[in-house]
Amino acid sequence: MRTEIRPVSGLRYLFLDLNSYFASVEQQVNPRLLGKPVAVVPIANTDATCAIAASYEAKAFGVKTGMRIYEAKKLCPGLITIDARHDLYVEYHHRIMDEVQNHLPIEKERSIDEASCRLMGDECKPENARELARAIKAGIRAKVGDALRCSVGVASTVLLAKIASKLQKPDGLVLLPPEELPGPLLKLKLIDLPGIGWSMEQHLFNAGVTSIADLWALAPKQARIIWGSVAGERFWYALHGYELPEGETRRGSIGHSRMLSPRMRPPEHARIVARALLLKAAVRLRRYGDAAGALGFSARPERAPRFVADTTFSPTQDSFVLLEQLEKFWLEMIRENGRHEPLKKVSIWLHHLVPIEKRSADLFIARRPDGVSRGEALWTALDKLVTRYGRGTVAPASQHGVTLQYLGAKIAFNRVPDRVEFVE
Ligand SMILES: [Mg+2]
Structure with a gap:
């Protein structure tokens, strides 16, 4: 199958890397x-x-x-x-990621001290991207800890954004727009690039590629030959600011998981975490304009075997529909393990993703003429409020008590809104 690969114009990813x-x-x-x-x-x-x-x-x-x-x-x-x-470090990781998500949804937590976010719409404008990066940096220092510095890179692909985050340390903020490439990269060594380790560097040297300039001048096919796989070609495209076609890079799933501290392990507490993870995934789902046709759930108890469940349903963006599915899994798990078995880890993932406009009609679900259900429209409106005014502002009506940030000491466990409460 031949697919067209298009260069990405503008800034599409923000990459954050904590310093030391x-x-x-x-x-x-x-x-x-x-x-x-x-x-x-x-x-x-x-x-x-x-x-x-x-x-x-x-x-x-x-x-x-x-x-x-x-x-x-x-x-x-x-x-x-x-x-x-x-x-x-794990505890601080969660606090940092939660603070980042006060500003932008995280596309992927890439390691204990790295995360990438996808920029959309106006966020891609350099002045807005810079402002978001500054707000994230200030937020981490104010709310997580003044000793914590991070370097942020903004560019058109994750690879370039990560490279940009390495260009200034500590406390850096570097925008790398496509039109400036490869300029700022030329001062780096091959080994400085993410994905090029000592042995790949040797391969490159053997092929006569000894600098970033040499690497830049390769043709994609040559990169494929040097790498010995299609990974070389992918690397070349990512480095040159090209986004691979949708079909290949399209997210197959949106998932979140969390290791639970001993205090959060009793099932009634772990349930709140699982629900919060699901709500967080649903925000990303709506942001990407997708509906999910399946939900997976797994829980790792301290003693009992791992519980895994997966179900499909008519594709939806409605957090309440998703929470109901999760609740079914939860009851099933409790039936198997008993209600006292502590849980070490919970994970949820949304999959069977379809763009909302490509979703087929469902006779059993009432949707508006634009194809969106009332529940979905409500959640989308809430997402907008939260984005504009911050999570705290609309807390009583939406996610009060379910923001993961407060799952530490502060959460009031009975404040997670249930459907009934919400509709009233
Ligand atoms: Mg780091």
């Missing part, structure tokens, strides 16, 4: 470490273990991630080593 993430979290929770050279090390470290993160103060001495501690201490005798606390 683990070390910054340690500095955040322990102000004694602020301004000091800090290296985070695996538990039970000896001088032979490696730093898994270094604060900016440590980096100034030449300390790098992956460096052995005895070497790092030679460069920086005052280096403070801290045992890694992964639970803490």
Whole structure:
């Protein structure tokens, strides 16, 4: 099948990368470490273990991630080593992601300290994208922690946005519009590019490609040959700011999952998290203009076997319809495991996605002439209010108590609106 590949005009993705993430979290929770050279090390470290993160103060001495501690201490005798606390980093990860989502839906959490967001409509204008990036950065510092800095890149593909996020550290903000390419990339080394590791760099060298300029000048087919797979061609297109055709890059599903802290593991608490994850996925679904024809759910209990369920239905954007499906799964799970079995992780995913305008009519569902049901129209209107005025503003009518941000200590568990309550 031949498909047309079109260059993307404008800025389509925002990529966020926390700076010196683990070390910054340690500095955040322990102000004694602020301004000091800090290296985070695996538990039970000896001088032979490696730093898994270094604060900016440590980096100034030449300390790098992956460096052995005895070497790092030679460069920086005052280096403070801290045992890694992964639970803490995961907790901060959630807080950061939740704050990002006060400004923009997250397209994908790419690692513990990275996320990408898709820009749409006016958000793609450089001044608006810059404003959003600034708001996210300020929001993280104000609401999550003043020690947390991030670098943000904005560009036409995820790859370019990620590269842009690396161009300025710490606390960077770089827009990389397609018309400026490859200019700012030329100062990088091949190995600096995400997806090019040591062995790919060797392949490239062997093929006579020794700089970004060489790489840029390749034809897509040559990239395919060097990579030895279609991945090379994909990389070339992403680097040149081309979005691959819809059919290939179209999201197959929208999913969210969460590891639960011990406090959130009793099923009645875990249920609230699962519902909040589903509501979050539904916001993304509507934003993309898609309807979901299937919902998957899985829960990993502490002792019982994993519970997995999946169901199809007439494609919808209506959060209440989706919540009802989830509730059925939930009751089924409780029947199997009992209502006291603690849950370590819950996941939900929406799939069988169809663009809303391509959805066929359903005799059993009343829709308006534009093909949207009343419930869907209501949720879309709520999404707009939340986007315009912030989540808190419309809380009582919509998602009060279900924003994941407050699933920590603050949530009032009885405040998740049920359908009945909402319709009243
Ligand atoms: Mg980082």
